[in-house]
Amino acid sequence: MIKILKAPYPTENSNASNWKKSFLMSSFVFLFLYFFQPFGLNNYPFGILKLTLGYGFACLITMSFLNILIPSIFQNYFLEKNWNVGKQVFWSIVNVACIGLANLLYSNLMEVANLSFGNLLIFEGYTVALAFFPLLLFIFTNQKLLRNRFEKAATTINNKLRTSQTEESEQLPQQIILESENNTDSLILMPDELIYIQSADNYITVFYLKQNKFTSILLRNTLKSIDGQLSSFSQFFRCHKSYLVNLNKVIHISGNAQGFKLHLENTDERVPVSRSHNTTIKELLTIRP
Numbered sequence: 561m562i563k564i565l566k567a568p569y570p571t572e573n574s575n576a577s578n579w580k581k582s583f584l585m586s587s588f589v590f591l592f593l594y595f596f597q598p599f600g601l602n603n604y605p606f607g608i609l610k611l612t613l614g615y616g617f618a619c620l621i622t623m624s625f626l627n628i629l630i631p632s633i634f635q636n637y638f639l640e641k642n643w644n645v646g647k648q649v650f651w652s653i654v655n656v657a658c659i660g661l662a663n664l665l666y667s668n669l670m671e672v673a674n675l676s677f678g679n680l681l682i683f684e685g686y687t688v689a690l691a692f693f694p695l696l697l698f699i700f701t702n703q704k705l706l707r708n709r710f711e712k713a714a715t716t717i718n719n720k721l722r723t724s725q726t727e728e729s730e731q732l733p734q735q736i737i738l739e740s741e742n743n744t745d746s747l748i749l750m751p752d753e754l755i756y757i758q759s760a761d762n763y764i765t766v767f768y769l770k771q772n773k774f775t776s777i778l779l780r781n782t783l784k785s786i787d788g789q790l791s792s793f794s795q796f797f798r799c800h801k802s803y804l805v806n807l808n809k810v811i812h813i814s815g816n817a818q819g820f821k822l823h824l825e826n827t828d829e830r831v832p833v834s835r836s837h838n839t840t841i842k843e844l845l846t847i848r849p
Contacts, residue, residue, distance in 0.1 A: 565646035568816045569703055571638055575628055582623035590616030611670060618662040626655055640818055645703055652695045660687035703817045710815025717813050720846035738766060738789060741781045751793055755824055756805040756831055759783035767827065774826040799833045799841060807844055
């Protein structure tokens, strides 16, 4: 069980997707309560539509706060490279508990239920029964499906992985010159010496070989700017918002529920691939029949 909880799990960093998820969940809450009218809601004297819309809105506000605002404040905690099934389960518990509390506060506002510890337990119990166990089933099932999908795809890619380096045409420059943002620093490399580049805010760390020794240097620049500087070289690919890699240095690719990870020469770093680039990376790393 501990092994399953530590298994990688994808996070959703897109605000649009989180809004969509919040809207769908709140819509489900509204529709379920409106049509089935459980817990004696049919006895509410001032209109069931108004009441159930309010529960849906309370769910929307709660989930939006938890899944859009909180991750933007505590970004390091929600980094996908550290996210796993256990964290996803815990965060689902937090969501469910907060939705239960929001429902109680709204019920008190609408004079459906009084604020009390007993009512809090009741509302939390109802919320868990309706939402948590289906979410738990979804998390474990989704993790297994995603893991199997990416592991299978990674095996296919590895069987076709290019073993020869990309040939540069004669008119292309034989050296790479990476300039800092203010042009005070620069790094001159041969294309084959550059392994990968990682960005953090307005700085990049370049990992490369120097006299066959793996080393790195920090430059003030953005990955977008560097990507433009390397546009003449087809073997360099920005596979993630924070990573640019030399595809000729990829020796293996692995997959888990979060997606693909690139294994590079001379380093133990596992470079992530954005899910939007899954198809592209398969095309770039394999030889089509």
